[in-house]
Amino acid sequence: MTSRRFLAFVEDVSATNSVVGESNEANEVIELYRENCGKDPTHLVWLDGIEEFYFNSLPWIGTPCDSTSKRDREVRRSHLNSLDSSKLSVFLVALHKDDNSLLFEELAESAWLEVSIFKSGVTGSVPGLQSADYEQQETKTVWIVLTKCLDRGLLSKLKNAFSLDHLEEANFNLNELTLYQFIPYKNPRFTIKEIELGADELGGHYFVRRPREV
């Protein structure tokens, strides 16, 4: 079965509380998953991709952009603006965390994945919605196989091409330092001596520094 292959940036991974009807986009893909997989998904994933063959054909993806060079910035900007929009796609995918538990661990935001798109279900695929961009003017149902992007050279090119190196650093022309001292707010319902912010997610403890007297 033929497929189209994309390289996709993980834009968002979120647990879904499966509130059908709360979000049109979510509702559609959740229903799709239920119909085809017979259970509720645990997560929704937004992937932002570019066709792999097209990306690899671009001659500039390995060329660094020196953000301090106006010429480099202009060249990179031109390259990004000339990307063929028909080769870019956004995917909204519903998943259950047990579907592919090894890959699930890799689904960190801003990670890159290899994505194979099929017109019908194949082994290891999950249903999703494909659209040209986040506006989702037109969506089509596809079957998606996700794999981790392992090639270091390819990852390096992806991070080089899709960076903000074409934007100049702001020159704030900072030339004056000013000292501000705050009168610590004394909430009558809460004594601010040393605030324990409590255990964090990993079990460590952090403390807010005691406000200095002014």
Added chain:
Amino acid sequence: MVRHHSIVTSLESLNQLGGELHDHLTKNLGDGRITGIRLVDVGQGDCFAIIATRDEREFPLIYFDYGGLMDHPDRKKHERTKLRMPTNHAFGQSVIILSHWDKDHYWSAKWKNTDAKKSLWLVPNQWVSPQAAKFSAELENAFRWPEALEEKVIGVNLGDHTVLIRKCGKHKKEVPYEDRNLTGLAVTIHNSQVTESPQVVLPGDCPLNRIPNLPSARISLLAAPHHGSKKGLKHFTIFCQAYMDSDSLMLISYGKNHFGHPDPSIKAVFPGDKIESNQSRESDGKPFYTEIELSKYLPLQCEMRPPLNVER
């Protein structure tokens, strides 16, 4: 291990903004003043306008974020975004400060109001997707937060008020993954003599305990971090207890979503009942935004100690 930043009683080396951004803002403001905060309905996303009044005319001096796509009320009426979220005004163009590169914070500028692409944008350097990279290349006048000022604060005096812009966590090029909620920009607004002023906090999606050098001042107006997400509830609870009271106001920006935003626990721990959201849609005749009069939350009448100038 999770880091959190200290709450501070002083900003000992606050850099005062100069350069193009400063000149742009002060030229547009002229002899006017900041008078309001506008919570714009962009569905599931954020868009807060810092409203100024000059010559009896109100205009959006700064946008902090520019909205997204999910449940956007102008989904089929793009032309309406230009009316509700104008970036061209009588005195020039609004500045847009982007908290971070999640699509629900910038995408409304892609198709809905393309005028916004001509504005001056200040953005954090983060890992971005193909769509975001292409969008950023379409911006005519965008600047990245300087690498040398990671986790630093800059201030700009705008009439009666001071706006502080912070870069939260560091963007590390050597680390392949990034939680962009934590490495973006956050804004606080104070009276021009910051010392005894309460503060307005616009954190984007960054938890309050991860914002560098947040003053130990009362928070009179807060945009709920991350659309009212329950993540970091324990920290949020303590901030509510320590720095907010029943007169504080919380704004929550969200639309229909599958994330469970806003979580009921966020409203439950907030002191008092002054909570407003962007979900007050009644008809097409409504303006689709909630405007907050800033003088109620940053009153000018209290006597304040002048800031101390120090030599570099």
